[in-house]
Amino acid sequence: MFTRIRHKIPTRQEALPVFATILFIVFSWMFFQFFIQVPSWIFYMDARKLLVMFTYVVSFSLAESLVLMGFVIFLCLVFPRRMFKEQFIAQGTVQVLIISIITYFIRQRIELFQKFEIWKLLTIPVVALAVILLSVLVFALIFSRFEKVPRLIESLADRMTIFTYLYLPLGVLGLVVVVLRNII
Amino acid sequence: MPDNLTRRDFLKAAAASFVLQAASPVFKRLPSPLNQDQNTPNIIILLFDALSALHLSLYGYPRQTSPNFERLAGRSTVYHAHHSAAKFTTPSTAALFTGVYPWTHRVFTLGGMPSQKFEKENLWQALKDQFYQSAYLQNIYADVLLFQLQNHLDTHLGPDSFSEAGRTFYDHLFPNDMAFGGKSYDQFLFNPKEKPGSYFLSIPVDLARQTWKRVATNRNIETHPDGLPFLDGAETLFTLDEAMGGAEGMLAGLPEPHFSYIHILPPHTPYRPDKNFLGMFDDGWTPNTGKKHRLADGISRETLNKRRQVYDEYIANVDDQLGRLVDRLEASGVLENSYLVITSDHGDMLEKGEQGHVTPLLFEPVVRVPLLVMAPRQAERRDIYQPTSNIDVMPTLLNLAGQAVPDFCEGQVLPGLGGPTGERNVFMVEAKKNSSFQPISKATIALVRGDYKIIRYMGYRDYEGYEFYDLKNDPEEMHNLYDEHPAAPELQAILDSELEQANQSFEM
Numbered sequence: 001m002f003t004r005i006r007h008k009i010p011t012r013q014e015a016l017p018v019f020a021t022i023l024f025i026v027f028s029w030m031f032f033q034f035f036i037q038v039p040s041w042i043f044y045m046d047a048r049k050l051l052v053m054f055t056y057v058v059s060f061s062l063a064e065s066l067v068l069m070g071f072v073i074f075l076c077l078v079f080p081r082r083m084f085k086e087q088f089i090a091q092g093t094v095q096v097l098i099i100s101i102i103t104y105f106i107r108q109r110i111e112l113f114q115k116f117e118i119w120k121l122l123t124i125p126v127v128a129l130a131v132i133l134l135s136v137l138v139f140a141l142i143f144s145r146f147e148k149v150p151r152l153i154e155s156l157a158d159r160m161t162i163f164t165y166l167y168l169p170l171g172v173l174g175l176v177v178v179v180l181r182n183i184i
Numbered sequence: 185m186p187d188n189l190t191r192r193d194f195l196k197a198a199a200a201s202f203v204l205q206a207a208s209p210v211f212k213r214l215p216s217p218l219n220q221d222q223n224t225p226n227i228i229i230l231l232f233d234a235l236s237a238l239h240l241s242l243y244g245y246p247r248q249t250s251p252n253f254e255r256l257a258g259r260s261t262v263y264h265a266h267h268s269a270a271k272f273t274t275p276s277t278a279a280l281f282t283g284v285y286p287w288t289h290r291v292f293t294l295g296g297m298p299s300q301k302f303e304k305e306n307l308w309q310a311l312k313d314q315f316y317q318s319a320y321l322q323n324i325y326a327d328v329l330l331f332q333l334q335n336h337l338d339t340h341l342g343p344d345s346f347s348e349a350g351r352t353f354y355d356h357l358f359p360n361d362m363a364f365g366g367k368s369y370d371q372f373l374f375n376p377k378e379k380p381g382s383y384f385l386s387i388p389v390d391l392a393r394q395t396w397k398r399v400a401t402n403r404n405i406e407t408h409p410d411g412l413p414f415l416d417g418a419e420t421l422f423t424l425d426e427a428m429g430g431a432e433g434m435l436a437g438l439p440e441p442h443f444s445y446i447h448i449l450p451p452h453t454p455y456r457p458d459k460n461f462l463g464m465f466d467d468g469w470t471p472n473t474g475k476k477h478r479l480a481d482g483i484s485r486e487t488l489n490k491r492r493q494v495y496d497e498y499i500a501n502v503d504d505q506l507g508r509l510v511d512r513l514e515a516s517g518v519l520e521n522s523y524l525v526i527t528s529d530h531g532d533m534l535e536k537g538e539q540g541h542v543t544p545l546l547f548e549p550v551v552r553v554p555l556l557v558m559a560p561r562q563a564e565r566r567d568i569y570q571p572t573s574n575i576d577v578m579p580t581l582l583n584l585a586g587q588a589v590p591d592f593c594e595g596q597v598l599p600g601l602g603g604p605t606g607e608r609n610v611f612m613v614e615a616k617k618n619s620s621f622q623p624i625s626k627a628t629i630a631l632v633r634g635d636y637k638i639i640r641y642m643g644y645r646d647y648e649g650y651e652f653y654d655l656k657n658d659p660e661e662m663h664n665l666y667d668e669h670p671a672a673p674e675l676q677a678i679l680d681s682e683l684e685q686a687n688q689s690f691e692m
Contacts, residue, residue, distance in 0.1 A: 029383035036379075037372060044296040044620040049364075056368035057381055064385050099384070106387050107379075113391070118398045124391060181361045 008077050010088040016164065017157035018072060018092035022065045023167040024160050025100050030061045052181070055174040062171025072096060075136060083140040090143055090150035091136065093157040098135050102128050224314065224441040225560050226522040227581055230431075230509075231280075231445070232502055233273060233323055234452040234541060236531025237266065237552045239499055247465050249499045252507030253554065256526070259562045261600045263555035265571040265655075267610050267632060268530045271541050271550045275613070276529040276574065277326045277447070281333050282306045283578030283593035286613040287686035290620040294325055295371055297332055297363070299620070305592055307578045308334035308443075314585055315443035320345065320434050322427060322449035324352060324418050326529075328366040330445075338442075339434060343415055346430035349400035350393055350420035376419045393419050406459070413456040415449060424450050424458070428505045435518050443581075451498040453532070453540060455491070461501040465493050474662050476537030478647040479544045483537055492534040521560050523584055525577065528553035535660070544614055546630040546639055547661050551612050557601060568600045571610040571632045576603070609633050609678055617643070623687035631679045637661070638675040640683075650676055 010018075034057060041050060072092045076084045084091050106113075106124065113121060143150045237243050242253040243264060269279035270286050278291040282302045286292060290299045298306075308317060308330070318339035321327040327343050342355030353374060358365025373381040376393065380386035400421045401411050412421040431446045438444065450456075473488045506526070513519045532541050533549040541550050555572065557580075575595030582589055583597045597603030615627035626643030635656035641647055652666040652675070666672050 026383055030381050033372070033379055033381045037381075040293070041295075042619070043293055044291070046621075049297065052364050053368055053372075056364055057373060060368070060373055060382065064382055068384055103384055103387055110387075110390060113394060116394070118395055118402075121391060121395050121398065125388065178358075178361075181364070182358055183360075 005077060008081060008085050009073065010076060010085065010092070014088040014092075015069070015073075017089050017154070017161055018096060019065065019069050020160035020162075020164045021093050021096050021157050022068050022072075023061075023171075024163045025096065026061050026065045026068070027058075027163070027167045027170075030057055052177070055177040057174075058167075058170045059174035059178045062168070062175060065167075065171075068096070068099070071099075075132070079136055079140075084136060087140075087143050087150050089157050090153040091139060093153050094139050095132065095136065098132060102131060224585065226438075226441050226518075227311075227315070227443045227525070227584065228435065228518075228522050229445045229525045229527070229577075230506075231277075231447045232451065232506075232526075232528050233447065233449050234530060234532050235499065235502065235528035235554060236533070236549045237528075237554045238531065238549045239496055240503075240554055242554065246469070247467075247496050249496050250503045252503045252510075253526075253556070255507065256510060256558060257556060258565050260526075260556040260558040261562075261566040261568060261598075263557075263572050263598070263600075264567060264569045265632070266527070266553055266555035266574070267551050267571060267612060268528070268553050268574045269612055271530045271543070271546060271612070271614055272616075273323050273529050274325050274329055275615075277323075278302075278329060280529070280574045280577050281308065281330070283575050283590075283595045285575060285594055285611055285686070286615060287624055287683070288594060291329070292615045292618050292620055294616075295328075295367060296620065298329070301592075303332055305590065306333045307581065308337075310578075310582055310587060310590070311443045311585060312336065314587075315441050316439045317443050318434060318438055319445045319447075320431055321445070321447035322415060322422070323447055323452070324354075324366060324370060324415060326447050328354070328363050331362040331366075339438065341430065341434055343418065344420045344422075346426040347415075347420045347422040348404065348412060348426070349396035350414070350418065352415070352418050352420060370418060375417070377417060397421060408456060408458050409462060410456055411454070413450055413454060416452065422449075424448070424501060424505050428509050432509055432512055435513060436516055440521065447529075448502075450502050451495060451532075455494040455498040457494065457497040457501040461497045461504070462494075463497070464500060465496045471535075472660075473535040473537075474660065477545055479641065479644060480537035481539070481543075483539050488534045488537075488539060491539055495532060495534060519558070519560070523560065523581075524556075524558040525581075526554065526556040526558075527574065527577070529574070544616075544628050544641070544644065546612050546614055546628050548637075548655070548659070551630070557598070566600055568598070570599050570605060571608070571634070572598055573610045579603075607634055609682070611679075611682060621690070623690040624683065629679060629683055631675055631682075633675055633678070636669075636671050636675055638666075638672065638679055640676075640679055 072095055075095060076088060239245050240250040240253055241248050242250045242257055268276045270276040274294050274296050275286040275291045278289045278298050279286060282289045282298065289302050316338045319330060319337055320341035321330060322343050324343050342352060344350065344352045353369040354362050354365035357369065374386050374389055376390065397419065404412055412423060414421045427448055435444055470489050473485045476482050530541050531550045531553060533543065533545065533547055535549065538545055573595060576598045579589040579593050579595050580598045580601050583602050589597065599605045610632045612630040613627065615624050617626040618624050628639060628641050630637060630639045635654060637653045637655055639651045641649060650666045651664045652669050652672040653661040654665060
């Protein structure tokens with residue numbers, strides 16, 4: 001059982017480009033929203049307070065990226081090896097992009113959901129999960145038919161790894177500050 | 185710089201200094217030993233958010249909104265012209281806690297933080313060695329502000345302590361750093377009002393909030409046909425009954441003497457009275473809401489009167505709960521040796537084309553708040569008509585606790601509780617559009633002196649200038665007498681001079 005699971009877990013080389021794509025999306029969004037807020041924050045926060053705020057949000061973004069990475073690995077464990085693990089970088093990157101697109105659409109309609117009944121609200125995550133699972137199957141098929149597609153996606157994901165060297169240390173540094181501020 | 189400092193060493197040193205700088209407050213946060221005298225009376229502040237004095241029958245409002253306030257007034261000192269220094273929670277509670285006006289403590293915005301000086305100089309710091317300190321605040325902005333003003337609360341109940349559904353993040357995840365926990369998590373990463381800083385996780389969190397909201401609303405549909413009230417900015421649903429019960433529970437078990445602050449959100453929007461009060465003022469009364477002010481949103485008279493009716497019903501609901509709470513506290517002996525201060529942080533206005541308190545206007549409904557101080561074993565009513573301010577609360581409480589009023593306080597001990605009775609200036613400041621680090625240039629500033637009030641509008645694109653009202657003869661502020669009243673120039677000179685003085689230290 002454990003051997004089968006271990007067999008499906010991606011190697012560090014496979015995981016890094018996918019994680020880099022996640023970091024890129026999570027941190028880019030966070031930075032975008034953060035800098036929208038900065039003009040109002042500088043009305044009452046000095047540089048030190050802004051710095052503390054920054055450490056909180058980057059540490060959270062790191063945690064959020066890890067959660068999403070965990071979900072991608074979970075998908076990898078659920079599906080047969082040849083459908084996910086054997087093309088982890090391409091399949092993982094595509095799934096991250098699909099989750100991002102689904103998230104974007106839900107976000108666009110979030111105010112509409114405030115009028116939904118409970119059962120309608122509960123169908124949203126179910127439908128989202130179904131779309132993700134279906135897309136894994138579809139892309140597994142596409143990747144098996146068109147070899148250039150996964151290579152193209154892999155090269156894209158490879159280029160994202162540069163962001164890891166910036167965002168990962170920032171996130172870790174933020175985490176250290178948050179832990180220090182909260183231990184006493 | 186040492187010769188052997190490599191680039192790597194430099195980067196390590198820079199990272200270490202960044203960490204130490206950002207984490208520095210941690211090392212200062214240590215509780216202090218108590219020096220409590222068992223004979224000192226307890227002090228309890230019970231604040232209802234957004235409760236306008238002008239909507240209380242206690243102060244002459246035609247609808248019977250506050251029979252319990254009136255009952256308690258029979259053995260309290262009642263202040264008839266008590267003003268909040270600001271017209272929304274954060275600057276107003278900052279004024280209450282620091283004893284200074286917003287132009288001094290510099291909290292201008294909803295998420296504002298007081299200038300560093302007041303993190304050490306405030307009511308909580310002044311009383312911490314003498315009293316056991318406890319707080320329960322339902323307003324998350326006030327709760328986050330409070331955390332910046334004290335290093336150690338003996339008992340702290342978070343805003344969601346007695347909620348039906350929904351949770352706040354900061355008080356559970358970051359109990360030692362609620363100010364930044366609240367600002368980053370609740371007000372940015374998972375902000376339900378604006379686009380949140382979290383791209384992915386904010387979605388399941390929001391869907392979960394929505395689902396629990398529906399469940400709680402359906403569960404309470406019989407008692408709250410219009411829905412449950414919820415915490416502004418947190419989507420945390422509660423019932424007033426539970427919140428008041430929670431406050432009572434907190435007060436019942438405290439060691440004496442204690443200083444307790446209870447900040448109840450109702451009657452703040454959304455106005456959600458329970459079924460016993462819903463519709464009780466469906467009396468067809470349509471008061472004259474006055475002409476639309478040039479800076480108002482232009483809400484129709486019909487809408488304003490409809491809103492007024494529900495606001496009044498919600499106030500009656502609050503009043504009923506207040507009566508029950510005080511009765512229970514009396515029965516359990518909590519009030520035997522306690523000063524009970526009942527007040528609000530600001531009001532709501534439903535006239536002149538404006539609704540609520542998100543407004544540049546400083547008319548009486550939005551700044552005049554109730555103040556009742558019930559002393560231990562007080563049996564008679566005492567009425568004070570002289571204008572007072574919520575910056576007077578801190579010096580008054582320090583006086584009651586036997587402490588000297590610190591020099592930095594701009595307020596004074598309240599008349600009737602040991603303070604002077606002569607004429608004085610009471611200011612109100614609305615400066616949301618200003619930086620805390622710059623002189624005030626776009627704002628509304630008001631001064632009440634005796635029966636008169638002057639309001640200055642500055643920096644607004646469509647409207648600048650002064651308005652002057654005679655509050656005695658025109659309590660609804662319908663007639664601007666700026667050009668004709670002989671007292672107007674004197675009040676204008678005082679107002680301008682005070683503002684200039686407040687701006688002096690911020691001039692470049």
